[in-house]
Amino acid sequence: MSNPTAAMPSAAMLVIGDEILSGRTRDANMHHLAGELTRHGIDLREVRVISDDRDAIITALRALSGTYDHVFTSGGIGPTHDDITADCVAAAFDTPIDVRDDARALMAAHYAAQGSEFTPSRLRMARIPDGATLIENPISIAPGFTLQNVHVMAGVPNIFAAMVASLLPTLTGGDPLMSQTYRINRGEGVVADPLRDLATRYPDLSVGSYPFQRNGAYGTNIVIRGSDGARIDAAMVELSALFPPE
Amino acid sequence: MSNPTAAMPSAAMLVIGDEILSGRTRDANMHHLAGELTRHGIDLREVRVISDDRDAIITALRALSGTYDHVFTSGGIGPTHDDITADCVAAAFDTPIDVRDDARALMAAHYAAQGSEFTPSRLRMARIPDGATLIENPISIAPGFTLQNVHVMAGVPNIFAAMVASLLPTLTGGDPLMSQTYRINRGEGVVADPLRDLATRYPDLSVGSYPFQRNGAYGTNIVIRGSDGARIDAAMVELSALFPPE
Incomplete structure (x- = not known):
């Protein structure tokens, strides 16, 4: 990362x-x-x-x-x-x-x-x-x-x-990181491959993947963090094209 | 300790x-x-x-x-x-x-x-x-x-x-420690001196003090831990004599 x-x-x-x-x-x-x-x-x-x-x-x-x-x-x-x-x-x-x-x-x-x-x-x-x-x-x-x-x-x-x-x-802080979260109602095992490609294409961003279970179903929250809001927006557009909202 | x-x-x-x-x-x-x-x-x-x-x-x-x-x-x-x-x-x-x-x-x-x-x-x-x-x-x-x-x-x-x-x-565990807890409805600042004396007289035990606040009043939980139950009992008797139940 x-x-x-x-x-x-x-x-x-x-x-x-x-x-x-x-x-x-x-x-x-x-x-x-x-x-x-x-x-x-x-x-x-x-x-x-x-x-x-x-x-x-x-x-x-x-x-x-x-x-x-x-x-x-x-x-x-x-x-x-x-x-x-x-x-x-x-x-x-x-x-x-x-x-x-x-x-x-x-x-x-x-x-x-x-x-x-x-x-x-x-x-x-x-x-x-x-x-x-x-x-x-x-x-x-x-x-x-x-x-x-x-x-x-x-x-x-x-x-x-x-x-x-x-x-x-x-205390003096730096510029806080911005982050956006995208929820996908599928397990990490399905999400992982496209996500790795995305992370590789945006080396300036941190792309995290956090699995969850709710009502017996698997899901994954993707969190994209970085200091450049436009770059985060661009990555989020790609992410939502890969996994369209249901 | x-x-x-x-x-x-x-x-x-x-x-x-x-x-x-x-x-x-x-x-x-x-x-x-x-x-x-x-x-x-x-x-x-x-x-x-x-x-x-x-x-x-x-x-x-x-x-x-x-x-x-x-x-x-x-x-x-x-x-x-x-x-x-x-x-x-x-x-x-x-x-x-x-x-x-x-x-x-x-x-x-x-x-x-x-x-x-x-x-x-x-x-x-x-x-x-x-x-x-x-x-x-x-x-x-x-x-x-x-x-x-x-x-x-x-x-x-x-x-x-x-x-x-x-x-x-x-995995092989050791003998689990035994512990007893005694709750005192007074703040740590009042409890501390007698408690230090007690801990000094029982160097084989661990005497911990954990403050809490409930409904705006201060209290202290005393936790005595060790591997010899009789020693813990003896220390608890002394503790309850120092701070009788209200």
Whole structure:
């Protein structure tokens, strides 16, 4: 397949949490981030899901931050003993980490307004690596942060989504890819040969084929993506001639 | 956190597909496999999601198959031009690949019974690396396969699940971990300090803390996992004394 996304910033996501790997929890953040990045013109190339293990987190952070323009993490920044993401990010970049005054002040005001106690465990959530920028958390206030090209966010889905909404407008995206989808009520095995020819004639476009089953019948969605709308239109005209609507 | 799972076989999953990284499709196979492996006594340590890119697939296959006892893949074994997983697995292990007679015979009988044409594209799905073992596909017949420690399966969720059901009984699992969950109707910030003490006193157990919000109130599920049921019981008794049921 061609790579029509070379001009867009690249990204990876690192999902941190034993509960996803054990099957206890179904991750929702990957799908949310994938859609938001596509809309913002950032090309998500890889996702890794790993456990709450210090060595695994540091190794993955170094590998991904060295390979992609952006790394987005979810999970492991709460108040409990198994929340070790912030310390691992600091360690991955050999950066000191300590309680930061502005983060503590935000949280102190929030807990005071709630009538909640600002416990030592909650204070851990104000630990931010030196030189990081805070990511706003309008829901439970304890912030995420960006250190170099790593954006560290919470794992609870509504807080993750709120942090993504705070963060994305600050990042520069490329020209978002355009895409068109064409549904064919036949299985991939019948569609494949003409589709291969079409893809060969449009090397500047990405031509994807996604089989589905509905009411016992096979079908295929063809998704054509690229940065040139006229080229996509031309390929779609050919596609609909090959497989006329029924 | 301690590692109570050292005696279990380790595993990684490789999800292959542009459509998941673009946010177009929400992956369902990771959550399914995670639950099945936990029940079978296999410890899923890492999941990677990558695009339909030959170099990315080969690199990930080599890294994961060299690190874990098992690697499970989903996606990219259909009949279209973007289905390149089987060829990448062969390349990753420097193994020849070609149409295999038993796979072709299975598929020929299936398409004949259906009255469908056995197209050249469909024949691609009978390409199996030398030395592989087939994984039965009771739904659409075109098989998956196991080569060395890599198990290659389809991405369509019901076919993936059927292949997992065919495969897992052939793999030796360890003693499954036992786990108990205790729900506390208070936020993690209040729970964290006593929980850290408890985890320190039970280094042979894994004590996880999973916050949730329901009807606007915060709560925390505590999950204690390990291989010794009596130890889990003892920790649960202490936990319920610390946070009595309301």
